[in-house]
Amino acid sequence: MQETPLDIQLKTLPESPGVYQFYDKNDVILYVGKAKNLKKRVTSYFVKNHEYGKTRVLVRKISSIKHVVVPTETDALLLENNLIKKFKPRYNVLLKDDKTYPWICIKNERFPRVFPTRKVIRDGSEYYGPYTSMKTIRTLLDLIKGLYSLRTCNYDLSAAKVENGKYKVCLEYHLGNCKGPCEGLQSQQSYDEQIAAIREIIKGNFKDSLQQFREQMKAYAAEMKFEDAQRIKEKIEVLENYQVKSTVVNPKISNVDVFSIISDEGYGYVNFLQLSFGSIIRAHTVEMKKKLDESDKELLELAVTEIRNLFHSRSKEIYVPFKINVGEDVKVTVPKLGDKKRLVELSERNARFYKQERFKQIKITDPDRHTNRIMAQMKSDLRLSREPRHIECFDNSNIQGTNPVAACVVFKDGKPSKKDYRKFNIKTVDGPDDFASMEEVVHRRYRRLLEEGEELPQLIVIDGGKGQLSSALKSLDLLGLRGKIAIIGIAKRLEEIYYPDDPVPMYLDKRSETLKIIQQLRNEAHRFGITFHRNKRSKSAIGSELENIDGIGKKTAEELYRNFKSVKRIKEASLESLTEVVGASKAAKIYKALH
Structure with a gap:
């Protein structure tokens, strides 16, 4: 039997890490995958009996294979992720792009502004995020605004223009929300110290700001400036209250990502928590539609790579519920007990709640999908x-x-x-x-x-x-x-x-x-x-009670029940009503016996 071009391709695949791409007869890309060993992984598609129908259909459609050899598994993960985003193959799981997520920007300028944005401009400005909702950003910016006096105007506050008196203070200055750097009433050093503290708060580190405010409060109190001391005390309370709400278990857990997955027959739900100094600074859950009956391990590996890219995470360690392979650059920890274990459980709980909410929404908006999912699950x-x-x-x-x-x-x-x-x-x-x-x-x-x-x-x-x-x-x-x-x-x-x-x-x-x-x-x-x-007992009871009356038989009892429906109604019926059903003679006997 003559070998096909596909057979030859399979025999000549290298035993190295890399990415493979399946194409159909029209040269349309069907699927992109990564492999620790290209030859073993790709060959497995053609030698196994696949239980899942879509996988069998995919294999039948494959006409040619392309592959890219890379130095490490990490490179394979990143390349696979980029190719899936670029080509959007039919049989690959897709995740939402990050184009619409909001960021916090610290503008690259003298006396930097701090504001939310959905556009990332490469002008040297600092961007923190992306965040999963604008509500989170507003909460954080309201906190910062309550703690520090920042300018909101978009003036060019160059040293020359400030010295020449080009600008005048606005209403924000008179309200106490800005210290007037436009007229040189606040030094650049003082303003930059505020920006440095804000950077740490955005990262989840409240320690330095709290320490600085406590020292200020004590200094004001020592100078008998009690109103100023009270104002600083209120800022400390605001910061501590925010920290309590965002602290999970242990302030020593810092710069860590937590992932978990809950799945059913058709979908996987992956939750992501990002921790910094013991606080959750980001939480996000994604829904992933299974294309080829992917396992939880496969879905989680894909999601970890994609979500870390999406949110530009540089954490060197991740906590997950089971061992996964996401490359050599990240330490994978499967916690067994303590605070770390509780974090994974918290992530799983978030994923489960998200799944339940999605089910409720789908039940209303797409009842057919809800039914299909329930039937597949059963x-x-x-x-x-x-x-x-x-x-x-x-x-x-x-x-x-x-x-x-x-x-x-x-x-x-x-x-x-x-x-x-x-x-x-x-x-x-x-x-x-x-x-x-x-x-x-x-x-x-x-x-x-x-x-x-x-x-x-x-x-x-x-x-x-x-x-x-x-x-x-x-x-x-x-x-x-x-x-x-x-x-x-x-x-x-x-x-x-x-x-x-x-x-x-x-x-x-x-x-x-x-x-x-x-x-x-x-x-x-x-x-x-x-x-x-x-109902049957009731019929039987009224039947026996009526049949004990002289001159009343089974047929008469059944006729009464058919008309009045219950024992109570027969007893409550008037003599005239009974007469209409069974005649005057029998009605008189029944009425007398029941009353």
């Missing part, structure tokens, strides 16, 4: 071969063996389909035998669906443990449906999930949406069954 959690778009749940109801009934509720796409609910009077079982009752109703339900050619469910849920599940399985065996419909039992005590032929139950996460839907099914079946049982 398929994965319950180890099913198909998504459970149609689920049916059975529950028995009897009190001391009287009036035994059963209920079947139906959920479609995770929501109740009440028109498909069914109730059953138990016909073949005497006494309170839940197992035999379950066997009867399951058999009756699916025999009828088969006879009528109706759609069968993908999943059956039995309210009960191993005993009820075994009884339901007997009926499926008789009908030849064993293996064609997935079936599970849910026990009430600890919410254990039982599978056929498996004595060990499965326990789902108590917060999982899969368990919540199963619980909703079980509760709805119980409610529907109890309502039916109560």
